Amino acid sequence: MSDNKSVNVRLRRVGLAFGDHAVLRNIDLDIEPGEFFAFLGPSGSGKSTLLRLIAGFGPMPTGQVFIGEENVAQLPPWRRNVGMVFQNYALWPHMTVFRNVAFGLEERRLPASEVRERTDAALEVVGLRELADRRPSQLSGGQQQRVALARTIVIEPRVLLLDEPLSNLDANLRIHMRREIRELQRRLGITTIFVTHDQDEANTIADRMAVLNDGILQQVGSPMSLYDNPANRFVANFLGTANLLDGKVERDEAQATFRAGCGLQIPLQHDAKAASHATAMFRPHHVSIADPGQESRPDIVSFEGRVRHREFLGNLFRYAIDCGGQDILVDDGHQVGRRSYEIDDAVSVTLDPVQVRILSN
Secondary structure: OOOOOOOOEEEEEEEEEEOOEEEEEEEEEEEOOOOEEEEEOOOOOOHHHHHHHHHOOOOOOEEEEEEOOEEOOOOOHHHOOEEEEOOOOOOOOOOOHHHHHHHHHHHOOOOHHHHHHHHHHHHHHOOOHHHOOOOHHHOOHHHHHHHHHHHHHOOOOOEEEEEOOOOOOOHHHHHHHHHHHHHHHHHHOOEEEEEEOOHHHHHHHOOEEEEEEOOEEEEEEOHHHHHHOOOOHHHHHHOOOOEEEEEEEEEOOOOEEEEEOOOOEEEOOOOOOOEEEEEEEEOHHHEEEEOOOOOOOOOOEEEEEEEEEEEEOOOEEEEEEEEOOEEEEEEEEOOOOOOOOOOOOEEEEEEOHHHOEEEOO
């Protein structure tokens, strides 16, 4: 296959509404050339709508959509030169694998020799050349997905769009296929946008991602930066499990302190402004649990509590510890022979303030 010159994708004040209902609200976003980018959010957040808008499907939006230096917002899909893989793969059941992949090239009236050469190359890229004469019904789910990928990349699109392509696969195959897709994207160097509601998929496959909710862009960044430094309560909760304590930030000349409504006080390790309403966020694995009366370092926050609930998750126990009427979740790694705690056990809990983030909303 010929080399793909990577392009960027830029959205400027993109909006879409159906009557009085706003589906997308003033989206501004820059996706870099050759980047693997993910749209992440719950059902109804607008992520698939935004992907289809870039492809040119659906109602005309407001704002600008740039692919490279060209504003394509008013162009039909066939003039944008993007490739899209749908959730259900949309393969022709009566055509062979080869014909499914070659279809887009044949529609472009390319010479037969070029169609065969490019189709063979695309099937080689996804490892299906030996299955060229089979029909989709004779393939596994993973193989069908690779046919859909080959059919898309064979037309050499400027941008590859993937709309939840792994959702129909079982858990183990999803893990395998997301690795294959990531490796394929790296080899081709093509700018790729991937839609998912699964945070694990986004975390493992994306260079950067955008979290959407209710048609609003909540935060953009690398998976690690968003997980460690969420912009708000929604992002904190959507990207994994979070402890969220309501309270206030007080400060004097030397120190800022978060005071939670449950009575817990956390000395902050960063420059935080005084605020009468704030939220402290930390993850369950940032908290440690031990027998009561355990001594801790002076720079570590500690309190005594009781186990209100516990879940065995295989690799860990997740405890809910009562702290002045507020449940604090604690993840404690499980090993054979290691002590676990029962409901109503008294425990000592510790938290390193370095791990605490203050959210404004």
